[in-house]
Amino acid sequence: MSANSVSAVSTSERIVIKVGSSLVTNEGRGLDLQAVEQWATQVAALHELGKQVVLVSSGAVAEGMARLGWARRPHTMHELQAAAAVGQMGLIQAYEVAFARHGLRTAQILLTHEDMADRRRYLNARTTLYTLLSLGVVPIVNENDTVVTDEIKLGDNDTLGALVTNLIEAETLVILTDQAGLFDSDPRKNPQAKLIATARAGDPALEEMAGGAGSGIGTGGMLTKVLAARRAAHSGGHTVIASGREPEVLLRLARGEYIGTELRAELPVRSARQRWLANHLRLRGKVVLDEGAVRALLEGHKSLLAIGITAVQGDFERGDVVACVNPEGYEVARGLINYSASDTRRIMRQPSHKIAEILGSMSDAELMHRDNMMFTTVALQ
Numbered sequence: 134m135s136a137n138s139v140s141a142v143s144t145s146e147r148i149v150i151k152v153g154s155s156l157v158t159n160e161g162r163g164l165d166l167q168a169v170e171q172w173a174t175q176v177a178a179l180h181e182l183g184k185q186v187v188l189v190s191s192g193a194v195a196e197g198m199a200r201l202g203w204a205r206r207p208h209t210m211h212e213l214q215a216a217a218a219v220g221q222m223g224l225i226q227a228y229e230v231a232f233a234r235h236g237l238r239t240a241q242i243l244l245t246h247e248d249m250a251d252r253r254r255y256l257n258a259r260t261t262l263y264t265l266l267s268l269g270v271v272p273i274v275n276e277n278d279t280v281v282t283d284e285i286k287l288g289d290n291d292t293l294g295a296l297v298t299n300l301i302e303a304e305t306l307v308i309l310t311d312q313a314g315l316f317d318s319d320p321r322k323n324p325q326a327k328l329i330a331t332a333r334a335g336d337p338a339l340e341e342m343a344g345g346a347g348s349g350i351g352t353g354g355m356l357t358k359v360l361a362a363r364r365a366a367h368s369g370g371h372t373v374i375a376s377g378r379e380p381e382v383l384l385r386l387a388r389g390e391y392i393g394t395e396l397r398a399e400l401p402v403r404s405a406r407q408r409w410l411a412n413h414l415r416l417r418g419k420v421v422l423d424e425g426a427v428r429a430l431l432e433g434h435k436s437l438l439a440i441g442i443t444a445v446q447g448d449f450e451r452g453d454v455v456a457c458v459n460p461e462g463y464e465v466a467r468g469l470i471n472y473s474a475s476d477t478r479r480i481m482r483q484p485s486h487k488i489a490e491i492l493g494s495m496s497d498a499e500l501m502h503r504d505n506m507m508f509t510t511v512a513l514q
């Protein structure tokens with residue numbers, strides 16, 4: 134049992150709540166309208182308690198399939214995207230109607246990984262969410278499935294929930310799912326599995342426990358929830374993983390009851406800029422550093438210079454986020470690079486005073502400035 138006497142939800146003013154596919158659909162066949170209604174009722178009650186809530190809800194693909202009369206989940210990307218586009222209408226309508234019964238307005242926020250990766254769009258999304266919350270509106274977030282390709286898809290809404298938690302610096306992320314919480318092994322496979330009541334977010338042992346695949350309806354499984362907790366902890370957010378089938382689960386958590394698993398944020402909190410760098414889930418490329426450059430970065434606290442680069446991988450532009458890997462290929466840092474991949478290839482192994490001669494001009498003496506860098510000796514994903 135935890136040393137903390139009350140659930141993190143009860144002491145939080147800003148909460149992100151993620152409801153998984155299994156909780157808002159009838160086993161993947163269309164929306165469960167009663168379920169949507171009761172989520173709205175519980176969120177409305179949290180509002181009454183003065184809490185700000187952002188809801189991250191799955192269900193678009195399942196509802197789209199039902200509306201299009203498709204019995205089986207399609208396999209092609211364009212059919213999944215079409216289903217999501219049709220189904221998102223139903224999802225948001227259902228929430229709008231349900232929240233309106235409690236006198237609450239809702240807003241639809243569709244996000245992609247690219248929105249988080251572009252600093253301006255990231256800041257815009259943040260401002261919009263803050264504005265909606267201050268207006269008393271309940272933002273309902275989903276991934277913008279229609280425009281994302283396989284390579285850039287977040288795919289599971291656990292990751293999206295954590296990114297939103299970081300974005301608005303929510304104190305708690307509640308991930309509701311079809312199991313009572315995180316068990317020490319998959320309870321579907323091991324009936325003896327024991328529930329973990331509390332643990333430290335980011336503890337690597339949790340990732341091993343969560344190794345199994347998901348329910349088949351959802352996409353993430355438990356591993357994405359454990360990784361989401363680690364990500365949320367970087368902005369100081371605690372994560373509660375609990376069963377959405379527990380009666381009045383949100384209300385009881387808000388009253389302080391311990392339900393499911395609470396993963397406490399005890400990691401050092403990163404600055405907003407460092408989090409943004411860390412949350413670039415897909416990097417544009419890599420630069421390989423020699424031993425001297427690795428030491429200069431990690432021990433000398435210096436910026437990265439072109440002379441320490443031995444190879445360049447990928448195709449990136451100035452301003453993209455690029456990983457710095459050591460000679461063994463392990464990421465030691467990531468940050469905003471000041472030169473494109475083709476220019477970096479031309480100036481690598483060269484001292485900075487040669488840059489102008491080689492490229493015709495020099496925009497920056499450093500390849501990557503220390504202020505625009507985040508150290509990832511233990512990489513995020």
Ligand SMILES: Nc1ncnc2c1ncn2[C@@H]1O[C@H](COP(=O)(O)OP(=O)(O)O)[C@@H](O)[C@H]1O
Pocket residue numbers: 152153154155156309310311312314315316317318319320321342343344345346347348349350351352353354355356
């Ligand atoms: N250690 C574990 N504890 C609990 N559930 C686990 C564990 N490992 C794997 N799972 C599986 O993860 C599933 C929940 O993930 P998922 O189906 O993606 O749900 P959701 O749609 O709510 O995101 C559970 O039904 C369970 O079978």
Ligand SMILES: N[C@@H](CCC(=O)OP(=O)(O)O)C(=O)O
Pocket residue numbers: 152153154155190191192193194195217275276278288289290291350351352353354
């Ligand atoms: N964006 C998708 C949801 C993705 C998904 O299934 O997420 P999850 O519930 O985390 O497994 C949809 O609305 O259908």
